[in-house]
Amino acid sequence: MQLVRLPAGKALTVRTAADAFLDSLGNTNTVRNYGIGVGKTAERLGEDRPLATVADDEIGGALEQLWGESAVNTWNARRAAVLSWLSWCGEHGYDGPKVPTWAKRLTPPDSETPARSKMAIDRLIARRDVHLREKTLWRMLYETVARSEEILGVNIEELDLAGRRAPVKAKGARPRTRRRGAVREDYVLETVYWDAGTARLLPRLLKGRTRGPVFVTHRKPGPGKVLAPRDVCPDTGLARLSYGQARMLLDEHTAIGGVSGTGWDLHEWRHSGLTHLGEAGASLLMLMAKSRHKKPENVRRYFHPSADAIAEVTSLLAPGDSRR
Template identity: 35%
Template sequence: MTARAVPVASVTLAEAADAFLARRDLDTDTLRSYGQMLRRLRRDLGDTLPLGQVTAEQAATVFTTAWDDAAARTWNRHRSALRSFTAWAAGPGRGWVTTDLAALIDRRPEPRDRTRAIDRHIVTAILNRRDVALREKTLRRLLYESAARADEVLALNIEDLDLDNKRGRTTGKGGDIRWIHWQSSTARLLPRLIGGRASGPLFLADRRPAPARTPATSDLCPNTGRGRLSYERAEYLFKQDTKQHDPRRRGYTLHQLRHSRLTHLAEDGWSAPMLMALSGHENIRSLAIYTNVSTEAVGTALAQQDPARRHR
């Protein structure tokens, strides 16, 4: 006897989201990004709402409420995730949705900003603040020293760390395993952050998750029961803590720590291959946008090479 197909009208938002995220073709970074968008939809619209009843207007309202003040890059990332989810749910064998849920969500322009790198002195001030919790202090120091993607660092587990050699094993874009490296300042903070834990996520959320939102076992600490710190939460706290340093008063993003580190190392004379090895870039052209040397560095270099200066 063949199994009866699940009626389209009975597929809830929660069921569709869980099935979408259970796909084996999603790498760690993509899974985390998609999960952020779907968790917000479920929270605002309800797990039991049939997916077929979700409208483009409702989706647009959720986006405006959640990410209207976010950077264009963040807005577009979540929009892309929604479009992928909609296309999958409407695909062959499913037909759970017939509406383009992203139809009323316009893509926002992402202007190329040559001033995204944070000044070295400001970075130092941010990383040396004494009024920041140990978790945030360690995360931000590790992000800057390693020039790694925030998703990669937040995905680290304690068992991935090689503390003696100041490095950690993580999964990069495309599912490739690579090592990220840090320096002595991070090395001094990590043992304090880890405490007596032997396994589980390195960076933990503040509280245990609610029973209805329990994450995967791999994202739970076996000692405390707390889940992995989310990108959204880490980004929010960083923006709040850096508003006083940012002339725009919006606060800096976690990505700017990576951008700044690569820019500063380029100014210090690091070669492109060395920068690629540190950051995990596989294409030198994609690395170029992170290594825009500052106006001040250009001026200093020219002054040092000025023939007239040598005769003074």
């Protein structure tokens, strides 16, 4: 349990409150993400002011000035960080403001990530210039509709090749508040499933390896790079393929006119898989079970039916004899 030492006998300043809150966080990623929202808001309010003198509307005004013109997801993330900070202060008995009701969380817009056609996906994976590692990764992302980080994080010993499934560390688990306000990221293991395409490719990719990361680099890491034992194949010494490397490889094979950054995105495999399952008649509940979303509206953001699919379902409304 991490203890946070606070100044005694004097009012808590905005800066002291911000630092104490960030010091209480037990996860480095959370500290980094929350630090942006909390740090910039503290600067905007005036770091040397007593926290108790800050009004609710000042919090809302600072959020509006800093991120009022930002993307919806950015606004929501910064607002959530400030909300957690002020709630933490209140739980510890320090007088301070709250996020005003008018500074509301915004509803994210529908995702603009496109869904690729089955033909385009099959053609890309079938290309001779695409390495077996990329073929396997892309097919696995498409068939599992899992997040890229989840699949890249899987190790060989976790694979159930016969059952065509594997546990992944789910991203969506919410941070949970523990005693003394410490925030810890709790993750849960969830199961993803793949089909025949991935089942054919995986054994060829592994080549008899029985442990270590499924997807690895083609070169050993340099002597100055420190990696966790789990992220290195103990037999070959090769490191786990990172998200950045996987994204670059996909871009290299799909970039328009050879211009870097204009190719497909890794997230498109998830969008495409869910869209094709929906077009094939999978129910909303089945799509939620497959994608592991907890809210129907989140699944809807990933579903982008094609014009042909919409035309086909529209034909069901035609008069009874018009389709004979």
